[in-house]
Amino acid sequence: MWKDIGGREAGQIRPNSFANRVKSHRLSTLQLSNYKDIVSPHKGSINSLQVDLTEERYLLSGASDSSVAVYDVQRATDYEGGGHIAKHRSVFVVDKQHEHGHKYAISSAIWYPVDTGLFVTGSYDHYVKVWDTNCTRVVMNFKMPGKVYRTAMSPLAASHMLIAAGTEDVQVRLCDIASGAISQTLSGHRDGIMTVEWSTSSEWILVTGGCDGAIRFWDIRRAGCFRVLDQSQSQLGRRPPLLKRKVSISKSLSAGQNSSVKPRAPQKRSANGNGVRQSSVGRIPAKGSVRQRLHPGMLSSQDRATAHYGAVTGLKVTEDGMYLLSAGSDSRIRLWDVESGRNTLVNFETVRLQTSKPIQLATTQDPAVVFVPCMTAVKAFDIWSGKTCLTFRGHYEHVNCCCFSSQDQELYTGGNDRQILVWCPSRLISDGVDAGPMQDQDNWSD
Amino acid sequence: MKNDTNSDSSKPKKRRRDEEIEAESSSSDRTLSLEENLTFSDTLVALRIMRAQFPHIDKVSIRPFILQSQLYSSVNDRTQVDRELESLRRERVLRVFKLNTGQDDHAIMFLDDYLNQIECVVKRMEEKKQVNLEVFEWFQTHVLDSKLEPSVGHEELVSGSDCSLLSIVGKVKDEHISLLINAGILTRQLIDPDMYWFAIPNIGSVLKGLSQGRKEIISFLNRRKYKEMMLALLEKKHLRFSPLDMRFHLRDLIGSGHLKTIHTPTGLVVQISKD
Numbered sequence: 001m002w003k004d005i006g007g008r009e010a011g012q013i014r015p016n017s018f019a020n021r022v023k024s025h026r027l028s029t030l031q032l033s034n035y036k037d038i039v040s041p042h043k044g045s046i047n048s049l050q051v052d053l054t055e056e057r058y059l060l061s062g063a064s065d066s067s068v069a070v071y072d073v074q075r076a077t078d079y080e081g082g083g084h085i086a087k088h089r090s091v092f093v094v095d096k097q098h099e100h101g102h103k104y105a106i107s108s109a110i111w112y113p114v115d116t117g118l119f120v121t122g123s124y125d126h127y128v129k130v131w132d133t134n135c136t137r138v139v140m141n142f143k144m145p146g147k148v149y150r151t152a153m154s155p156l157a158a159s160h161m162l163i164a165a166g167t168e169d170v171q172v173r174l175c176d177i178a179s180g181a182i183s184q185t186l187s188g189h190r191d192g193i194m195t196v197e198w199s200t201s202s203e204w205i206l207v208t209g210g211c212d213g214a215i216r217f218w219d220i221r222r223a224g225c226f227r228v229l230d231q232s233q234s235q236l237g238r239r240p241p242l243l244k245r246k247v248s249i250s251k252s253l254s255a256g257q258n259s260s261v262k263p264r265a266p267q268k269r270s271a272n273g274n275g276v277r278q279s280s281v282g283r284i285p286a287k288g289s290v291r292q293r294l295h296p297g298m299l300s301s302q303d304r305a306t307a308h309y310g311a312v313t314g315l316k317v318t319e320d321g322m323y324l325l326s327a328g329s330d331s332r333i334r335l336w337d338v339e340s341g342r343n344t345l346v347n348f349e350t351v352r353l354q355t356s357k358p359i360q361l362a363t364t365q366d367p368a369v370v371f372v373p374c375m376t377a378v379k380a381f382d383i384w385s386g387k388t389c390l391t392f393r394g395h396y397e398h399v400n401c402c403c404f405s406s407q408d409q410e411l412y413t414g415g416n417d418r419q420i421l422v423w424c425p426s427r428l429i430s431d432g433v434d435a436g437p438m439q440d441q442d443n444w445s446d
Numbered sequence: 447m448k449n450d451t452n453s454d455s456s457k458p459k460k461r462r463r464d465e466e467i468e469a470e471s472s473s474s475d476r477t478l479s480l481e482e483n484l485t486f487s488d489t490l491v492a493l494r495i496m497r498a499q500f501p502h503i504d505k506v507s508i509r510p511f512i513l514q515s516q517l518y519s520s521v522n523d524r525t526q527v528d529r530e531l532e533s534l535r536r537e538r539v540l541r542v543f544k545l546n547t548g549q550d551d552h553a554i555m556f557l558d559d560y561l562n563q564i565e566c567v568v569k570r571m572e573e574k575k576q577v578n579l580e581v582f583e584w585f586q587t588h589v590l591d592s593k594l595e596p597s598v599g600h601e602e603l604v605s606g607s608d609c610s611l612l613s614i615v616g617k618v619k620d621e622h623i624s625l626l627i628n629a630g631i632l633t634r635q636l637i638d639p640d641m642y643w644f645a646i647p648n649i650g651s652v653l654k655g656l657s658q659g660r661k662e663i664i665s666f667l668n669r670r671k672y673k674e675m676m677l678a679l680l681e682k683k684h685l686r687f688s689p690l691d692m693r694f695h696l697r698d699l700i701g702s703g704h705l706k707t708i709h710t711p712t713g714l715v716v717q718i719s720k721d
Contacts, residue, residue, distance in 0.1 A: 232595040236529045304599070304638065309550065330549050345532055347524035351703035351719070386525045 024367040026409040026425035033424040046414030049403040052111040056407045062109030066102040067095035100138035113155045122148035142175040154198035166193035188301045194358045201321025209312030230305035234343040316361040329355035348386045360401035373399035489530035492520040501691040509559035514552040519701030544596045567647045581622045597643045659688025674717035
């Protein structure tokens with residue numbers, strides 16, 4: 001460590017690589033924290049955790065007993081154990097007794113990306129609510145047709161304030177905070193939608209994973225999805241090779257790309273009826289008998305490619321926006337290259353993953369590690385090789401969600417045992433003790 | 447990259463001849479222990495050696511196949527296994543089939559073995575005087591060549607016949623597809639009603655033995671006090687419900703994560719893995 005600092009001082013190591021070395025060293029020493037504890041007031045399993053995006057100071061948790069709580073993870077509320085252990089109690093709790101609170105389990109609680117003045121919760125009682133943090137009042141209410149599994153807001157959004165909600169209904173709904181109404185519905189999935197994520201490179205692109213095993217990419221400015229990920233289309237390596245292209249047979253029908261031919265295709269199809277001939281004009285191979293005329297943007301709904309052999313239970317886009325990680329109920333985790341839409345065939349050694357609830361994955365950027373809740377443990381995998389770096393065993397029951405704070409290199413995990421555990425880089429108990437605010441005495445003699 | 451795979455595939459052939467002779471002779475001597483030969487360096491080497499070690503089953507004539515989980519336990523890097531399998535699949539050296547015995551079970555068979563298997567089935571159908579065997583030729587020459595994935599959609603199968611250059615079948619009708627399903631070459635699974643999955647014919651009893659054998663080993667180890675046993679001793683046990691041998695099952699269970707191996711001073715110990 002000192003050698004690195006000396007190297008940085010002398011200019012041998014560049015600032016970014018110095019910061020990355022320190023971060024990856026701290027990451028490799030992550031363990032159950034012995035100096036920090038979050039006291040969870042929840043009486044049900046914890047389904048969602050998120051640290052706010054602006055300061056990484058407030059942790060928001062949503063639980064199955066319809067309660068939402070916020071904790072300050074940087075300042076402790078009190079100290080125990082002679083000033084050694086910092087206890088973080090909740091800043092406030094909202095539960096069923098609140099006049100406008102949720103009635104059933106909360107499946108997703110997220111911060112408004114711009115500041116911590118608002119947060120959004122989605123629950124199994126079919127409602128998505130927007131809350132004002134300071135007064136803890138419900139500001140807006142959106143009714144959904146089914147249980148809400150996930151809500152998401154884009155961290156990059158500069159021109160829209162849309163909440164994407166994935167429910168057990170087949171359509172993704174976009175709720176607008178500015179107008180208070182549901183502004184768009186995206187159709188294409190054939191079963192409920194378990195996860196939604198916004199892209200980290202564009203404010204208009206949404207990725208959704210459904211119970212039918214498909215992962216679809218949507219551009220919300222257009223109708224229909226523009227890409228469906230297919231697990232059999234793969235590339236060997238992080239990026240597709242420059243020279244070798246089109247090796248595997250592509251059977252997916254990409255709707256968004258042949259826009260110039262669109263108006264001709266439906267007419268040709270209805271004229272042929274049951275025809276299986278390739279249209280000589282269009283570049284789209286005819287998909288057999290089509291019963292009704294579909295809007296050109298909806299051609300992707302006939303694409304039945306699956307990304308997993310079961311439901312897609314977790315999605316995470318990496319911070320640079322280039323790769324997508326998906327976890328499925330077939331106990332596989334796949335890494336997709338967003339640009340080419342192919343499976344990079346990295347094999348993550350998982351035995352079993354939770355199948356009934358959506359799980360929340362967390363990634364770090366430069367050491368490129370992904371944290372995945374695998375039943376009662378959380379495993380950290382190296383993204384490029386798929387090997388397990390670390391395993392965190394501490395929960396008594398299944399872990400549902402994990403959240404990594406990249407500023408402090410701390411991991412927060414929540415599970416069915418109603419606990420939120422903090423995993424910190426190890427620190428000797430003797431040094432680093434700042435003696436707490438209680439013993440703030442001057443040390444000159446008098 | 448093409449040159450690399452060519453030279454890579456020629457090297458294992460030489461190695462294979464030596465090691466296959468050694469494997470065959472020593473498996474007859476029963477001195478080849480799983481402990482010494484658990485891992486290999488290369489996927490193709492592992493595939494060939496495991497194909498040579500495939501147990502001989504009396505009642506069913508079946509060509510050797512390898513499970514994907516066996517490969518994961520035999521080569522250290524799983525990502526390398528996946529990528530090499532993908533490139534071998536694209537070069538049409540082998541085919542991958544999805545099995546219905548579990549969530550993510552895949553079987554790998556070399557292409558010539560698969561074609562031999564189809565030939566046996568066709569011959570048997572010929573003896574029973576069933577008509578219209580041209581479908582199988584069309585299947586072998588066109589479908590297997592162009593559709594490399596483990597599954598094929600109904601539309602693609604039906605529309606693919608248009609591009610055939612030979613005039614055997616004008617258009618693939620439902621009777622032809624039923625013939626293929628009866629032969630066991632195509633099958634449907636519960637996931638999607640519109641997709642056909644390629645399958646290995648005559649494999650039903652072997653798959654049943656596979657799942658029963660897995661359950662037997664897991665329950666045997668669960669009944670022991672510490673849920674573990676020395677690999678050398680476990681290997682010698684004889685399975686009652688499965689025609690496949692213990693070595694086959696052990697590779698499969700270790701690769702799929704149900705069992706794990708621990709190095710001890712006295713050798714490898716196999717233990718049921720928690721979580």
